[in-house]
Amino acid sequence: MGEGLGLQKIIKATPSKALVIRINLVFLAFFLVIYASLLLRPSSSVYFENAASLVRCSLRECHHKVEKGVKMEAVLEENESGSKRKPETNLTKLEVPRFIDEIGGGLKIGMVNFEDKDYSEWETHGETIPILFERVSELFEWQHLFPEWIDEEEEIDGPKCPEIPMPDFSKYDNMDLIVAKLPCKYPEDGWAREVFRLQVHLIAANLAVKNGKRDWNWRTKVVFLSKCRPMLEVFRCNDLVKQEDEWWYYEPEVARLEQKVSLPVGSCELALPLWEQGTDEVFDASKIEQATRTVKGEAYVTVLHSSEAYVCGAITLAQSLVKTGTKRDLILLLDKSISEPKRDVLKAAGWQLRFIKRIQNPRAEKGSYNEYNYSKFRLWQLTDYDKVIFVDADIIVLRNLDLLFHFPQMTATGNDVWIFNSGIMVIEPSNCTFKLLMNKRKEIFSYNGGDQGFLNEVFVWWHRLPRRVNFLKNFWSNSTVETGLKNQLFAADPPKVYAIHYLGLKPWLCYRDYDCNWNIGDQRVYASDVAHRRWWKFYDAMDEKLRKFCGLTKRRKIDLDWDRKKAGEAGLIDKHWRINITDSRRWKKNLIQ
Numbered sequence: 381m382g383e384g385l386g387l388q389k390i391i392k393a394t395p396s397k398a399l400v401i402r403i404n405l406v407f408l409a410f411f412l413v414i415y416a417s418l419l420l421r422p423s424s425s426v427y428f429e430n431a432a433s434l435v436r437c438s439l440r441e442c443h444h445k446v447e448k449g450v451k452m453e454a455v456l457e458e459n460e461s462g463s464k465r466k467p468e469t470n471l472t473k474l475e476v477p478r479f480i481d482e483i484g485g486g487l488k489i490g491m492v493n494f495e496d497k498d499y500s501e502w503e504t505h506g507e508t509i510p511i512l513f514e515r516v517s518e519l520f521e522w523q524h525l526f527p528e529w530i531d532e533e534e535e536i537d538g539p540k541c542p543e544i545p546m547p548d549f550s551k552y553d554n555m556d557l558i559v560a561k562l563p564c565k566y567p568e569d570g571w572a573r574e575v576f577r578l579q580v581h582l583i584a585a586n587l588a589v590k591n592g593k594r595d596w597n598w599r600t601k602v603v604f605l606s607k608c609r610p611m612l613e614v615f616r617c618n619d620l621v622k623q624e625d626e627w628w629y630y631e632p633e634v635a636r637l638e639q640k641v642s643l644p645v646g647s648c649e650l651a652l653p654l655w656e657q658g659t660d661e662v663f664d665a666s667k668i669e670q671a672t673r674t675v676k677g678e679a680y681v682t683v684l685h686s687s688e689a690y691v692c693g694a695i696t697l698a699q700s701l702v703k704t705g706t707k708r709d710l711i712l713l714l715d716k717s718i719s720e721p722k723r724d725v726l727k728a729a730g731w732q733l734r735f736i737k738r739i740q741n742p743r744a745e746k747g748s749y750n751e752y753n754y755s756k757f758r759l760w761q762l763t764d765y766d767k768v769i770f771v772d773a774d775i776i777v778l779r780n781l782d783l784l785f786h787f788p789q790m791t792a793t794g795n796d797v798w799i800f801n802s803g804i805m806v807i808e809p810s811n812c813t814f815k816l817l818m819n820k821r822k823e824i825f826s827y828n829g830g831d832q833g834f835l836n837e838v839f840v841w842w843h844r845l846p847r848r849v850n851f852l853k854n855f856w857s858n859s860t861v862e863t864g865l866k867n868q869l870f871a872a873d874p875p876k877v878y879a880i881h882y883l884g885l886k887p888w889l890c891y892r893d894y895d896c897n898w899n900i901g902d903q904r905v906y907a908s909d910v911a912h913r914r915w916w917k918f919y920d921a922m923d924e925k926l927r928k929f930c931g932l933t934k935r936r937k938i939d940l941d942w943d944r945k946k947a948g949e950a951g952l953i954d955k956h957w958r959i960n961i962t963d964s965r966r967w968k969k970n971l972i973q
C-alpha cells in the first residue's frame with residue numbers, strides 16, 4: 381500500500397477535505413478489487429511469484445509444499461482444461477508420420493501439448509491419452525533457471541530452483557509411446573532459451589522415465605512434433621532413430637534420461653552439492669565416487685593447436701592430473717604446429733597424443749588469434765570414449781576430479797549471466813553431435829568468437845558444478861573481501877579448490893617472482909601472487925626434462941621488461957614493478973626459441 385500513501389500525499393495539497401475523503405474511499409475500493417482479483421487469479425502466476433516460498437521441488441522428489449488455496453486452484457484449472465479439450469471449432473488435423481506403422485498398433489499413446497490440434501487420426505493406432513499439465517507462467521524467464529550467481533556455499537539460505545509444473549504422473553498408466561508438440565520460436569532472438577520449450581521437453585523426459593514402457597534394450601519411445609531440433613541436451617542426438625518432416629522419433633536410454641531428470645532443472649542449484657540440504661554437513665559424495673571408481677571408456681582431454689604458447693601449460697596440467705591419482709587416460713589433441721621435440725616432452729609428461737586437423741571459425745577474421753578456436757569440437761570425435769572431461773591447458777588440477785565422470789553432458793561451472801565456462805566440461809563424444817556442431821558453424825554467432833560462446837548457444841541447458849571445480853583466477857568484484865577469500869582458497873593446503881584456471885597472462889609467461897598481470901592496466905583484475913606461487917610449486921616438482929619448454933623466448937622477455945617499465949612510469953600503486961627479478965629464465969643462456 382506504499383503507493384496509496386504516496387498518492388494521498390499529493391492529494392493533500394487540494395483544499396477540500398470532503399473531496400480527500402471521497403478520493404481515499406475510491407482508492408480503498410480500488411485496492412480491495414485488485415487484492416481480490418490477485419487472490420482469485422489463475423494459479424500459474426501465483427505459483428510462480430511464490431515459487432521459492434511455497435515449493436520445495438527439484439523433480440527428484442516433487443512434492444508440492446503448497447498452501448491449500450493454491451493447490452485447489454491448480455486442481456480446478458486442471459479439470460477445466462481437461463473438459464475444454466474437446467474441440468468446438470475446427471482444429472488442424474494432425475497427420476500421423478509414416479514411421480508409426482513400424483511401431484505397431486494397439487498402442488497407448490501419451491499426447492503432450494496438443495490442445496490446439498485434432499489428433500483423432502492417431503486413434504487408429506491405439507488409445508490416445510491427453511497429458512494434463514499447467515503451463516509455466518509467461519513471467520518465468522530463463523535467468524530464473526540459470527542465474528549468474530547462486531549461494532552455493534549456503535552462506536545465506538542455500539540455492540533453490542523455481543518449480544516447473546509437471547503433470548501428476550501417478551494418474552497415468554504405462555504408455556508405449558510419448559508424443560509431444562514442442563514450441564519453437566526460431567529464428568526469434570533467444571528462441572533456444574524459452575522456459576516453456578524446456579518444460580515440454582522435461583515433461584516428455586519424465587513421462588518416458590516414469591510411465592514409458594521399456595523394450596528389451598531398456599529404451600523407451602518418444603516422438604516430437606517440432607520445427608526446430610529437439611534439445612540435444614535432453615534427447616541425445618545418438619538416440620534419434622528417424623526424422624520425417626517435422627517429426628522426430630527418439631528411442632532414449634531410460635537410465636541416462638533418468639539421471640538427467642533427477643538433476644536440478646537448471647543451474648539454479650548445484651548438480652554436485654557441497655553441503656547436505658539445509659545443514660552444514662558436507663555432502664556425502666561417496667555414492668557418486670563408488671559409481672565412478674570403475675573406469676569405463678573415460679578420459680581427460682586437452683587441445684593444443686596453432687601455436688606452441690600453451691605447451692608448458694599442457695605439461696604442467698598433465699603432471700597435476702597424474703598427481704591426483706586418476707587411472708583415466710590422458711589424451712592430448714594436437715595439430716602439426718607442435719614440433720617434434722615438444723611432442724616428446726608432452727608424451728613424457730603423461731599425455732597420449734592424437735593428431736587433429738584444426739577447425740576454423742568461419743565468422744572469425746582471417747589471421748586473428750582465435751580463428752581456429754573451434755578446434756575443441758574434435759573432442760566429440762573421441763567416440764572410443766563414452767565420456768571425456770575436457771580441461772583447458774591453462775588450468776592446474778589440485779584434487780581428483782574423477783567424480784565428474786558421473787555427470788551427463790553438459791556439466792560445467794558458471795561464467796557469467798547464463799553462460800558456462802568451457803574451461804572444464806563433461807562431454808559425451810558422438811559423431812552426430814560433432815556433425816551438428818560443424819553444420820552450425822556459420823549460423824551460430826559466438827559472443828566472444830571462441831568455442832565458449834558457440835557451445836553455450838548449442839548447450840543452453842547445463843548442469844552446474846561448484847565454482848571450486850574450475851576456480852577462475854579473477855577479481856572482477858574488485859573488493860578486499862573477494863581478494864582475501866579467493867587468495868585463501870588458492871593457498872589452502874591440503875587444497876580446497878579442485879582446479880585453478882589461470883585467466884589473463886599465463887604463469888609460465890611471467891617471471892616466477894610475481895604475477896605479471898599486475899603490470900598491465902586491464903589485466904590487473906587477474907593478478908594473484910598466491911595463485912602464481914601455486915603454479916610454480918608444480919613447476920618446481922617437475923622433472924628437469926619436462927621444464928625445458930617452460931622457458932621465456934627473447935620476444936617474451938622484451939615484452940615483460942617493457943610492461944614492467946611502463947608500470948613503473950605509471951607508478952602503479954601495488955609496486956610490483958619494483959621487485960628485483962631473480963628468475964634465472966631471463967638470462968640469455970636460458971632463453972628458448
Ligand SMILES: *[C@@H]1O[C@H](CO)[C@@H](O)[C@H](O)[C@H]1NC(C)=O
Binds near residue numbers: 455459463
Ligand atoms: C472434474 O469435474 C467433474 C465434473 O465435471 C467432477 O465429477 C470431478 O470430480 C472433477 N475432478 C476433479 C479432480 O476435481
Ligand SMILES: *[C@@H]1O[C@H](CO)[C@@H](O)[C@H](O)[C@H]1NC(C)=O
Binds near residue numbers: 468470
Ligand atoms: C468445420 O469444417 C466443416 C467442413 O470442413 C465446415 O462445414 C464447418 O462449417 C466448419 N466449422 C467451423 C466452426 O468452422
Ligand SMILES: *[C@@H]1O[C@H](CO)[C@@H](O)[C@H](O)[C@H]1NC(C)=O
Binds near residue numbers: 763
Ligand atoms: C565415428 O566416426 C569415425 C570416422 O568417421 C568412425 O571411425 C567411428 O567408428 C565412428 N564412431 C561411432 C561410434 O560410430
Ligand SMILES: *[C@@H]1O[C@H](CO)[C@@H](O)[C@H](O)[C@H]1NC(C)=O
Binds near residue numbers: 832
Ligand atoms: C582462443 O584460443 C586461444 C589459444 O588457445 C586462447 O588464448 C583464447 O583465449 C581463445 N579465445 C577465445 C575467445 O576463446
Ligand SMILES: *[C@@H]1O[C@H](CO)[C@@H](O)[C@H](O)[C@H]1NC(C)=O
Binds near residue numbers: 858905
Ligand atoms: C578497484 O577499486 C579501486 C579502489 O578500491 C579503484 O581505484 C580501481 O580503479 C578499481 N579497479 C577497477 C578495475 O574497477
Ligand SMILES: *[C@@H]1O[C@H](CO)[C@@H](O)[C@H](O)[C@H]1NC(C)=O
Binds near residue numbers: 959960
Ligand atoms: C634491487 O637490486 C638493487 C641493485 O641490485 C638494490 O639496490 C635494491 O635495493 C634491490 N631492491 C630490492 C627491493 O630488493
